[in-house]
Amino acid sequence: xxxxxxxxxxxxxxxxxxxxxxxxxxxxxxxxxxxxxxxxxxxxxxxxxxxxxxxxxxxxxxxxxxxxxxxxxxxxxxxxxxxxxxxxxxxxxxxxxxxxxxxxxxxxxxxxxxxxxxxxxxxxxxxxxxxxxxxxxxxxxxxxxxxxxxxxxxxxxxxxxxxxxxxxxxxxxxxxxxxxxxxxxxxxxxxxxxxxxxxxxxxxxxxxxxxxxxxxxxxxxxxxxxxxxxxxxxxxxxxxxxxxxxxxxxxxxxxxxxxxxxxxxxxxxxxxxxxxxxxxxxxxxxxxxxxxxxxxxxxxxxxxxxxxxxxxxxxxxxxxxxxxxxxxxxxxxxxxxxxxxxxxxxxxxxxxxxxxxxxxxxxxxxxxxxxxxxxxxxxxxxxxxxxxxxxxxxxxxxxxxxxxxxxxxxxxxxxxxxxxxxxxxxxxxxxxxxxxxxxxxxxxxxxxxxxxxxxxxxxxxxxx
Amino acid sequence: xxxxxxxxxxxxxxxxxxxxxxxxxxxxxxxxxxxxxxxxxxxxxxxxxxxxxxxxxxxxxxxxxxxxxxxxxxxxxxxxxxxxxxxxxxxxxxxxxxxxxxxxxxxxxxxxxxxxxxxxxxxxxxxxxxxxxxxxxxxxxxxxxxxxxxxxxxxxxxxxxxxxxxxxxxxxxxxxxxxxxxxxxxxxxxxxxxxxxxxxxxxxxxxxxxxxxxxxxxxxxxxxxxxxxxxxxxxxxxxxxxxxxxxxxxxxxxxxxxxxxxxxxxxxxxxxxxxxxxxxxxxxxxxxxxxxxxxxxxxxxxxxxxxxxxxxxxxxxxxxxxxxxxxxxxxxxxxxxxxxxxxxxxxxxxxxxxxxxxxxxxxxxxxxxxxxxxxxxxxxxxxxxxxxxxxxxxxxxxxxxxxxxxxxxxxxxxxxxxxxxxxxxxxxxxxxxxxxxxxxxxxxxxxxxxxxxxxxxxxxxxxxxxxxxxxxxxxxxxxxxxxxxxxxxxxxxxxxx
Numbered sequence: 001x002x003x004x005x006x007x008x009x010x011x012x013x014x015x016x017x018x019x020x021x022x023x024x025x026x027x028x029x030x031x032x033x034x035x036x037x038x039x040x041x042x043x044x045x046x047x048x049x050x051x052x053x054x055x056x057x058x059x060x061x062x063x064x065x066x067x068x069x070x071x072x073x074x075x076x077x078x079x080x081x082x083x084x085x086x087x088x089x090x091x092x093x094x095x096x097x098x099x100x101x102x103x104x105x106x107x108x109x110x111x112x113x114x115x116x117x118x119x120x121x122x123x124x125x126x127x128x129x130x131x132x133x134x135x136x137x138x139x140x141x142x143x144x145x146x147x148x149x150x151x152x153x154x155x156x157x158x159x160x161x162x163x164x165x166x167x168x169x170x171x172x173x174x175x176x177x178x179x180x181x182x183x184x185x186x187x188x189x190x191x192x193x194x195x196x197x198x199x200x201x202x203x204x205x206x207x208x209x210x211x212x213x214x215x216x217x218x219x220x221x222x223x224x225x226x227x228x229x230x231x232x233x234x235x236x237x238x239x240x241x242x243x244x245x246x247x248x249x250x251x252x253x254x255x256x257x258x259x260x261x262x263x264x265x266x267x268x269x270x271x272x273x274x275x276x277x278x279x280x281x282x283x284x285x286x287x288x289x290x291x292x293x294x295x296x297x298x299x300x301x302x303x304x305x306x307x308x309x310x311x312x313x314x315x316x317x318x319x320x321x322x323x324x325x326x327x328x329x330x331x332x333x334x335x336x337x338x339x340x341x342x343x344x345x346x347x348x349x350x351x352x353x354x355x356x357x358x359x360x361x362x363x364x365x366x367x368x369x370x371x372x373x374x375x376x377x378x379x380x381x382x383x384x385x386x387x388x389x390x391x392x393x394x395x396x397x398x399x400x401x402x403x404x405x406x407x408x409x410x411x412x413x414x415x416x417x418x419x420x421x422x423x424x425x426x427x428x429x430x431x432x433x434x435x436x437x438x439x440x441x442x443x444x445x446x447x448x449x450x451x452x453x454x455x456x457x458x459x460x461x462x463x464x
Numbered sequence: 465x466x467x468x469x470x471x472x473x474x475x476x477x478x479x480x481x482x483x484x485x486x487x488x489x490x491x492x493x494x495x496x497x498x499x500x501x502x503x504x505x506x507x508x509x510x511x512x513x514x515x516x517x518x519x520x521x522x523x524x525x526x527x528x529x530x531x532x533x534x535x536x537x538x539x540x541x542x543x544x545x546x547x548x549x550x551x552x553x554x555x556x557x558x559x560x561x562x563x564x565x566x567x568x569x570x571x572x573x574x575x576x577x578x579x580x581x582x583x584x585x586x587x588x589x590x591x592x593x594x595x596x597x598x599x600x601x602x603x604x605x606x607x608x609x610x611x612x613x614x615x616x617x618x619x620x621x622x623x624x625x626x627x628x629x630x631x632x633x634x635x636x637x638x639x640x641x642x643x644x645x646x647x648x649x650x651x652x653x654x655x656x657x658x659x660x661x662x663x664x665x666x667x668x669x670x671x672x673x674x675x676x677x678x679x680x681x682x683x684x685x686x687x688x689x690x691x692x693x694x695x696x697x698x699x700x701x702x703x704x705x706x707x708x709x710x711x712x713x714x715x716x717x718x719x720x721x722x723x724x725x726x727x728x729x730x731x732x733x734x735x736x737x738x739x740x741x742x743x744x745x746x747x748x749x750x751x752x753x754x755x756x757x758x759x760x761x762x763x764x765x766x767x768x769x770x771x772x773x774x775x776x777x778x779x780x781x782x783x784x785x786x787x788x789x790x791x792x793x794x795x796x797x798x799x800x801x802x803x804x805x806x807x808x809x810x811x812x813x814x815x816x817x818x819x820x821x822x823x824x825x826x827x828x829x830x831x832x833x834x835x836x837x838x839x840x841x842x843x844x845x846x847x848x849x850x851x852x853x854x855x856x857x858x859x860x861x862x863x864x865x866x867x868x869x870x871x872x873x874x875x876x877x878x879x880x881x882x883x884x885x886x887x888x889x890x891x892x893x894x895x896x897x898x899x900x901x902x903x904x905x906x907x908x909x910x911x912x913x914x915x916x917x918x919x920x921x922x923x924x925x926x927x928x929x930x931x932x933x934x935x936x937x938x939x940x941x942x943x944x945x946x947x948x949x950x951x952x953x954x955x956x957x958x959x960x961x
Contacts, residue, residue, distance in 0.1 A: 370608060371601040380641075384535065387645040397687075400642045404635035411627065419615045419623050456534055 001051035001063060002041040003071050003111040010034040011104035018097030028086035031100040035082055038107070039075040042068060059181070062117040069462050070245055070318055071114050077238055077325040078107060083440050084333040087432075088230045092139050099139060102132035103234065110242035114249070118180040119168045122250060126164065126210065129242060130157050133235060137227040149226025156219045160209040167202030170195050171254075182254045192258060200255055200262060204269075207250070210243040213303060214272040217296050221280075224292035232288065233332030236295040241321035244302050248317060252309055259309055260391070266307050267392055274300035274398065278405040288341045290409055291332070294367065297406055298324055301382050301399065307392075308385035315459045316381030322458060323374030323451060327366040330444045333437075334360050337428050343412055348422020356428060357417045359441040364410045366448045369403055374451035379403065381455070470527045471512040472541035472592035475551055476585055478505050479558075483581030489574050495566060498577035502558040502584070509555035516548060532597070536654040536662035536670075540595040546803055546951040547591040550723075550730055553810040554587050556933075557722045563926045564818045565715040568825060570617055583609040583719060590727050596644045596666040599735065600637070606724065607633055610716060619711040626711065629704040636691035636701075643687035647739060650674045671739045672958065678742045685743030688736050689751070695728035696784045698751075699758030709777040710830075714821040717773065721780050722814040726806050729787055733803070733955055737791075741958040748792040752878075755789035756885045758782070763892035767899075770831045772820050775900060776813065779856070782889050783809050789886065790871035794959055796952055798874015803948045805867030808855075808937060812864055815852035815930045819845060822919060823904075827912040832900055837909030841916040846905050848927040853901055855934045857893045863937035866944070 017030050045051050046068040082089075090096040109129030116122040134157065138150025172178065174195025175185050187196055209216040224232045255262060277297030284290035302324075305317040334356050338345050350357035366375030386396050451458060482501035486494050515521040526542035543551070558580070570576040586609065589602030607630070614626035644666075651674055654665035664670075676684065694701045709717045737744045762781035769775040787805050790798040822845060823838065824830050839846040855862035858869075868890070876883035919927070937944055 365608075371604045383642065383645055384648075387642075387649050390649075393642075393646065396642050396645070397639065400638035401635060404631060404638050407631055407634050408627075411630065415615065415623055415627065418612070454532075456532055459534065 002045045004108055006038050006041050007104050007108040007111055011101045014097050014101035014104055018095055024090045024096055027096045028090060032082050035075060035079045039079060042071050042075055060118045060121050061115045063115055066462055067114040071111055073318055073322045074110055074238055074242060080444060081234060081329045085230045088336050092228045102136055105132045106239060113242050113246035117182060120180050122246060123168060136231040137223055140228045145226040149223045153219055153223045160206045163202050164206035167199045170199030182250060185254045187258055207247045208269055211240060211247060211299050212296050213269050213299055214276040220296055221289055221292040225289045229332060229336045233329055237325035237328045241325060248305050251306055256309060267395055270300055270303040270307055271395060271398055273303060274402045278402045281409045286341050287335060287343055301379055304382040304386045308389040310385055310388055312381060312388055313385035316385050318462060319381055319455055319458055320378035323378040326444050326448055327363040327375060330441055331360060331363040337432050339427060339429055343416050345427055346413055346416035347420040349427050350418040352422050352426050353428050355438045359445045360417060361414050362445040362448060364414055368407050368410045372452045374448045377452055377455040470524055472543050473527060474508050475588040475592060479581045480585035483578045483585060486578035486581055487574050491573060494574040494577045498581055499559060499562040502562055506555040506559055509552050533656055533660040534662055536665040537597045538595055540667055541592040542594045543592060545948055546733060549807050550591045550726055551588055553807050554584060554723050557814055558584050560814060560926050561715050561718045563922050565821060576617060579609040579613050587723050591730060594668045596671055600641055600644060604637055613716045614712040617713040622711045625707040629708040632694055632704045636694035639687045640691035643684050646684060647671055647674055650676055681740045681743030682746055685740050685747050692728040692731045696725055696788060698785060698788055699754055699761055702781050706774045706777040710771060710773045714817055718814055718817045722810040725784055729806060732791055737955050738958050751792045752789045752882055755785040756882055758785040759886055759889045763889045766896045770833050772830050772832060776816055779893060780813060786871055786886055790874050793874040793878040795874035795877045797870045799952055799955055800948055801867045801870025801874060803951045804944055808863040808867050811930055811933050812852055812856045816856060818927060819849045826916045829912045832903050834912050835904040835910055836907045838905045838913055840909055841913055842918040845919050848931055851931050853897050857897050861938045863934045865938060866941040
């Protein structure tokens with residue numbers, strides 16, 4: 001509850017900061033203060049279960065330690081994102097404060113998505129999350145690719161919002177109790193009510209779109225490639241895990257009882273997401289575009305949470321959110337500093353900028369899923385959940401084989417960093433790399449290794 | 465010791481800490497530090513041999529810490545005779561490598577020696593872990609430093625070659641991970657001393673007491689075996705090996721061929737057969753046939769190799785194939801022969817690489833056709849080589865003879881035809897090895913060899929140590945046979961008589 005109110009409020013503060021504050025560094029400082037306060041406010045609620053202001057939501061929002069700790073992970077990652085990339089956000093255009101405002105509104109949407117208890121709040125949450133993103137995607141106004149990406153995202157996004165709304169309508173119509181509450185959907189006595197079934201499939205499709213699962217992923221590479229790189233980083237990580245959390249929350253509470261009936265459908269989505277994401281990423285020359293496909297591939301792994309739908313899967317999802325976000329935010333932060341976004345652009349970075357080289361390597365190893373990194377533990381939890389579920393063991397085998405494919409493209413970057421000779425010029429814009437930036441990268445890399453060695457730090461915290 | 469810290473922990477932590485420290489050293493001090501710390505590890509491993517009596521010194525050899533309790537994993541490491549033997553091999557290999565290659569100048573030595581020591585730590589971890597997840601961790605952690613070593617310091621085509629090697633083994637390990645998870649879900653619950661209850665367990669003994677049907681064991685066997693077969697490598701999963709050996713810096717090739725390939729065989733003995741006995745029995749015949757094909761195939765290719773590094777690589781495939789086949793006979797004599805040979809082969813192949821590293825460093829050539837007459841220039845080196853080469857083809861009174869003899873005995877008991885086919889490989893091995901020696905070391909002095917000098921004291925003493933081991937275990941095999949008796953318990957106990 002704190003999170004929803006506070007993120008919306010601070011969004012407004014940031015909006016007006018552009019009017020009252022002239023210095024750019026003050027704007028970013030304000031944003032960082034905001035996210036720290038947001039994190040603290042959420043943490044206080046997590047500890048005491050008492051929001052600052054009690055608002056009766058007629059049970060349309062449901063708060064428990066699990067979704068609050070998920071929000072803590074989201075805010076923590078956003079803090080990291082701000083610390084690493086705030087200066088780059090301000091470089092995108094003239095209206096720095098507004099970008100931060102939009103990001104806070106996205107966080108408000110994520111908070112709604114994490115705590116919703118009715119389909120209406122879900123819808124509102126998803127919309128509040130998406131609309132600022134359309135703007136952020138097109139924020140590089142003079143760049144045609146950015147414009148194209150924004151338009152594409154907006155059109156496709158609106159279309160799938162329509163699909164979602166139709167799904168909600170079907171479920172409402174097919175529900176004898178005529179209620180929007182997600183745990184109050186009557187699925188039918190013997191056979192599944194056809195209205196509900198249609199609604200379920202429509203919801204599955206629209207949410208698959210939001211998390212960029214195949215075959216609804218076509219917007220992802222263009223949008224991620226066209227958007228300014230800082231916002232790609234934000235979209236590919238924090239927004240994506242937020243949408244995933246909503247996805248899992250909805251399907252667990254409303255349709256968990258008939259899990260086996262839609263599981264086969266999910267298998268198709270999961271396997272095709274893994275297949276398309278991993279195989280296509282192999283052929284990319286631009287690292288940014290490769291990361292777009294890799295985020296599709298990672299979404300395939302996160303879909304295992306939905307596939308398994310047990311306690312382990314939920315733990316795994318939170319762990320995955322943290323591991324994937326930290327590694328991806330860190331890697332994008334380095335990518336922004338590169339002069340050339342192709343894989344060759346990384347050549348010899350290990351020699352010219354050892355700190356960036358080492359941390360980038362750790363982030364990539366984590367994304368690949370090498371043991372003793374957080375990425376391994378999160379993948380491992382997902383696989384464990386899937387095996388525990390018991391059905392379709394072959395999906396697990398397909399997933400691990402495709403994870404081996406992912407080693408191919410992640411390691412191409414590692415090879416460029418360490419084993420290729422640098423071109424004449426320094427591959428990194430050295431003047432933009434400050435000491436504190438390096439320190440933050442090192443901290444994130446350590447965080448990844450700590451979570452990799454002892455993931456229960458995070459998981460025990462879910463059930464404290 | 466004992467209560468506070470145990471041998472298997474020391475095996476892992478000492479090289480790990482030494483390796484991390486080595487990254488911060490400069491120039492020659494990294495090299496000296498690596499040599500020094502690897503000698504300390506050797507001393508610790510040798511000391512542990514005196515505490516091998518499990519009844520009296522149980523607390524020295526086994527330890528179990530809490531780690532990921534919620535999922536039933538713990539830091540569970542322990543030593544039995546096979547792991548002790550392989551730890552000894554690892555501990556011998558590294559100082560020998562560091563001493564004999566000390567004249568090679570590597571760019572950025574701190575990183576090189578740091579990674580070498582990390583790989584030692586990973587290898588030790590594989591040999592001592594008694595928990596499936598821990599085993600998987602170390603299995604991968606042994607690979608990563610080696611990957612970086614090969615790609616950074618290798619030959620011209622190193623990047624593609626080692627990448628193939630990496631993706632191959634990584635895919636195999638992930639399949640094994642899927643298999644581990646499946647078995648894990650069928651284990652019983654684990655209660656920790658502090659009261660934490662996890663619904664399943666990763667401990668080796670829990671893995672061994674699962675009730676998996678024969679059908680399940682059959683396909684699980686395939687998942688595990690592919691991972692191990694890629695590592696060994698067994699035909700048809702061997703294609704990464706010759707190129708990788710050729711392109712890697714020789715000191716890393718030594719790690720791979722002397723120790724790393726043993727990981728696969730060791731894993732078969734410690735994990736695969738005890739956990740999936742019915743699956744192993746069902747597939748034993750197929751595995752042996754693959755091995756025998758591999759033995760003959762690799763030996764034939766070795767006959768026509770001009771590149772010495774590749775020649776040794778193929779001969780290694782043949783040897784490993786024989787060991788794997790012997791394990792899958794499930795005959796006491798065959799399995800024990802394989803255990804002994806794990807050690808002997810490591811020593812012999814290490815010696816071969818040491819000699820050829822010296823030759824390559826001095827002449828810059830690795831093809832037989834460009835070499836000749838080394839014996840006149842470097843007589844001492846040649847004497848060492850001949851002894852090591854004879855051991856490698858298992859001549860009586862060398863260490864390999866005992867092992868190979870026992871392995872052929874096992875194969876013969878199972879099916880004389882297998883033994884017959886495999887024995888051909890010995891003849892072929894003699895042909896290609898002696899042929900190589902004749903062309904490269906005798907005859908006219910080739911231009912490349914003109915400037916060669918004989919070896920110095922450090923190299924002499926390292927090679928002398930290896931030759932001493934070869935002769936010692938060749939003439940007096942009995943202690944080794946006694947020592948490895950114990951290793952059979954795990955394997956043969958789970959199989960129907």
